[in-house]
Amino acid sequence: xxxxxxxxxxxxxxxxxxxxxxxxxxxxxxxxxxxxxxxxxxxxxxxxxxxxxxxxxxxxxxxxxxxxxxxxxxxxxxxxxxxxxxxxxxxxxxxxxxxxxxxxxxxxxxx
Amino acid sequence: xxxxxxxxxxxxxxxxxxxxxxxxxxxxxxxxxxxxxxxxxxxxxxxxxxxxxxxxxxxxxxxxxxxxxxxxxxxxxxxxxxxxxxxxxxxxxxxxxxxxxxxxxxxxxxxxxxxxxx
Numbered sequence: 001x002x003x004x005x006x007x008x009x010x011x012x013x014x015x016x017x018x019x020x021x022x023x024x025x026x027x028x029x030x031x032x033x034x035x036x037x038x039x040x041x042x043x044x045x046x047x048x049x050x051x052x053x054x055x056x057x058x059x060x061x062x063x064x065x066x067x068x069x070x071x072x073x074x075x076x077x078x079x080x081x082x083x084x085x086x087x088x089x090x091x092x093x094x095x096x097x098x099x100x101x102x103x104x105x106x107x108x109x110x111x
Numbered sequence: 112x113x114x115x116x117x118x119x120x121x122x123x124x125x126x127x128x129x130x131x132x133x134x135x136x137x138x139x140x141x142x143x144x145x146x147x148x149x150x151x152x153x154x155x156x157x158x159x160x161x162x163x164x165x166x167x168x169x170x171x172x173x174x175x176x177x178x179x180x181x182x183x184x185x186x187x188x189x190x191x192x193x194x195x196x197x198x199x200x201x202x203x204x205x206x207x208x209x210x211x212x213x214x215x216x217x218x219x220x221x222x223x224x225x226x227x228x229x
Contacts, residue, residue: 036220
């Protein structure tokens with residue numbers, strides 16, 4: 001299974017943008033890049049996903065490198081409610097469609 | 112849409128007893144449901160994958176006789192922890208993959224069940 005590498009933790013000031021990086025140098029052509037986040041004592045919440053092009057939704061933006069070996073989740077204005085563990089996951093389109101969670105990045109938002 | 116519920120949200124049981132956890136997709140049909148386990152300060156670990164009407168596929172190292180999974184319908188999967196012991200205490204999370212419609216092929220997660228075995 002393709003592996004992702006993320007920093008263990010990051011901090012951001014409230015109301016400022018946050019860029020959460022993810023490296024996935026072994027990504028294959030059919031792997032989608034997914035981001036989930038998990039608040040304390042809750043199940044993971046879907047944030048965004050993409051294949052090749054940058055993606056925007058109401059929660060965040062996803063910037064994907066041209067060679068697809070890295071991506072960045074962008075929270076445009078961090079709020080205290082964005083404090084969570086953010087997981088970058090590669091999902092293969094075919095097969096069992098399992099998501100294998102790495103260690104994730106723990107985001108702390110400073111008021 | 113795409114809401115997944117789990118019941119109970121937390122449970123405390125005595126060592127040696129069995130505990131059943133339900134996972135339901137409330138507003139969609141799920142082709143596949145997944146069960147994860149998460150220990151404190153750790154990431155989620157996939158335990159098993161279950162398809163409606165067929166036997167679950169367990170990840171390496173997960174005892175299928177201890178963690179019984181039943182997926183009787185397109186909206187319900189159950190995980191039974193048999194003869195639970197304190198080391199089984201964990202946060203159990205299920206997810207469901209949509210059969211069709213918006214969000215098809217994505218996994219939607221339940222809120223988790225906190226199991227404490229005394």
